[in-house]
Structures are given as structure tokens and as C-alpha cells.
Amino acid sequence: xxxxxxxxxxxxxxxxxxxxxxxxxxxxxxxxxxxxxxxxxxxxxxxxxxxxxxxxxxxxxxxxxxxxxxxxxxxxxxxxxxxxxxxxxxxxxxxxxxxxxxxxxxxxxxxxxxxxxx
Amino acid sequence: xxxxxxxxxxxxxxxxxxxxxxxxxxxxxxxxxxxxxxxxxxxxxxxxxxxxxxxxxxxxxxxxxxxxxxxxxxxxxxxxxxxxxxxxxxxxxxxxxxxxxxxxxxxxxxx
Numbered sequence: 001x002x003x004x005x006x007x008x009x010x011x012x013x014x015x016x017x018x019x020x021x022x023x024x025x026x027x028x029x030x031x032x033x034x035x036x037x038x039x040x041x042x043x044x045x046x047x048x049x050x051x052x053x054x055x056x057x058x059x060x061x062x063x064x065x066x067x068x069x070x071x072x073x074x075x076x077x078x079x080x081x082x083x084x085x086x087x088x089x090x091x092x093x094x095x096x097x098x099x100x101x102x103x104x105x106x107x108x109x110x111x112x113x114x115x116x117x118x
Numbered sequence: 119x120x121x122x123x124x125x126x127x128x129x130x131x132x133x134x135x136x137x138x139x140x141x142x143x144x145x146x147x148x149x150x151x152x153x154x155x156x157x158x159x160x161x162x163x164x165x166x167x168x169x170x171x172x173x174x175x176x177x178x179x180x181x182x183x184x185x186x187x188x189x190x191x192x193x194x195x196x197x198x199x200x201x202x203x204x205x206x207x208x209x210x211x212x213x214x215x216x217x218x219x220x221x222x223x224x225x226x227x228x229x
Contacts, residue, residue, distance in 0.1 A: 004160070033216075042122075043161075043206070043219040056215045090160055097215050104148050104210020104217060109160030 003027040006091050006110035013081065014118050021076040021113045023091030031097030032074040033107065034066060037088040049074060050097040081117045088112045122150075122207040122220035130226045137194040139223040141207030142187075150183055150190050151217065153206045161206065164192075197227045 004025045013019050025032065034046040048056035049068040063085075065077040074091055092107040125140045141150065149168045153161040167174045167183045167190065174181045180193040194201055204224045208217040 006160075040221060042221045045216045048215045050215075058216075092161075099213060099215060104151075104214075106151060106163040106166055107161075107217065108163065109153075111158070111160045 004091055004093055004108050004110035006089075006113050008113055009111065010114045010116075012116045012118060013078070015081055015083075017081075018077070018079040020078065021089055021091075021115075023074040023076075023110055025072055025074075025091075025093040025108070027093055027108060029093040029095050029108070030071055031094045032068060032071070033092040033094075033097075034074065034076055035090040035092065037090055037112070043090070046076075048097055055097060078115075081115075083117050086115055086117045088114050122209050122218060124205070124207055124220045124223040126223060127221070128224045128226075130228065131197055133197060133199060133227055133229050135197055137197050137201070137225050137227070139192050139205055139225070141190045141192070141220060143190075143207075143209045143218075144188065145211060147185075147209045147211050149210050150181075151208045151210070152179075152181060152190075152192050153208060153219075155204045155206065155222070157203075164205075194225075197225075199227050199229050201225060202227045 007022045032049045036044045045058050046060045047066045052068045063080050067075040090112045092109045094105045094107045122141045122143045151166045152164045155161045165176045165181050167181050178195045183190045204222040206222045208219045
């Protein structure tokens, strides 16, 4: 069971297409995250949003564009992707996000979007 | 940069046996968390241990933390086929918004 829902679950797109990934959390959390998971590699944090404000952009190429219209929804807009962008994209949420010992809280993950770039 | 590193990379055990995996990290932390990921699913939070704690239990899970050695272990007792999954450690620090994840240990429990 999950309080974080991601759609679509699978996406195949060409390098010139534009598509969007959607994430919705039903947990009342204030922080949301995008991660990229590639085979045999640690999770790569892409973006962090706290109260709808982007607080971290982890050197992600501009072909990935996040949007957080409210604290329950997070989008990842994709355009002109490369084959190496094929991966599992995971969304997560936590109660809060910030720097300090009171943060670093457990994160709740969706089941991801499996993205394949042709 | 990668903070946590799990060891071993893969582990295969018989149902009913115990499974132990380790996590080492490099810098000071606020807490260390363990997550499970079943094939084709997202990560599920298992347990969080704070830097001032040494051991924590949750059901069949036991986590230890040794901050002097910058290492943690996750023990799954009396394993079941449903425990087959990848297990990740993640560290949180005061200087960062993010959790830093390792590459994971893949556990296979044979019936």
C-alpha cells in the first residue's frame, strides 16, 4: 500500500517527445522529492520541494523540469531526453524537509515510473 | 556523492535462516535509515536509528549503529520468502536536505 501515487507506471518515448510524470501524495506531507534509480547505482536525488518551493536542484540537466503546484502534487516535465535517461523515476514525500537534526525524516515512496527512451 | 555503502552486494539464504547486511558511511550523521524495495516497487521505510542510539528492534528486524566505526548492520531473523528484496541504507546529516542512499544489498530467500 502506498500514500504516494505515480502515473504513468511505464513510459516509452522518443528523444524528441515531451511528456510529464505525475506524483500525488495523500499523506499531508510538506516535502516532496524526485529521484532517479538506475541499475546497480545508488538513488540519485534530483529535486526537493518544501512547501511548494524548490529547495534543492541536484545539478540536473535542464531537459528535466519539475513543477510543484501545491504540496500534494509534483510533476516532472521531460523534453529532448537522451538514452541514458532511461531509468526508474521515483517520487517521495516526507513530513518536512530542511537542514538540521530535526529533519532527515523517513520518506514515503511511490512505485515509480519506468521510463525508456528510444 | 554516495554516503552509505552496503555489504554484501548480494545475499542468498534458506528460508528460516538469518540475514545480515552492513552499511558503512563516511561523514557524521543525524540518523541512519533502512529501506526495502521489492522488485518493480518503490522503497518502503523499515526503521530509523538516531546517532545517539546503538540498537533498535522492529519485529524481526534488528539494527545496530556504531558511530565510532561509521557503520550499521541490519539483521533479519527467521527469514521468509517475502523478505526477498533489495535493502538500502540511507544517512541524513544536518548539512543537507537529502538522504544519501547506498547501492543496496539484494537478498534472495530460497524456499
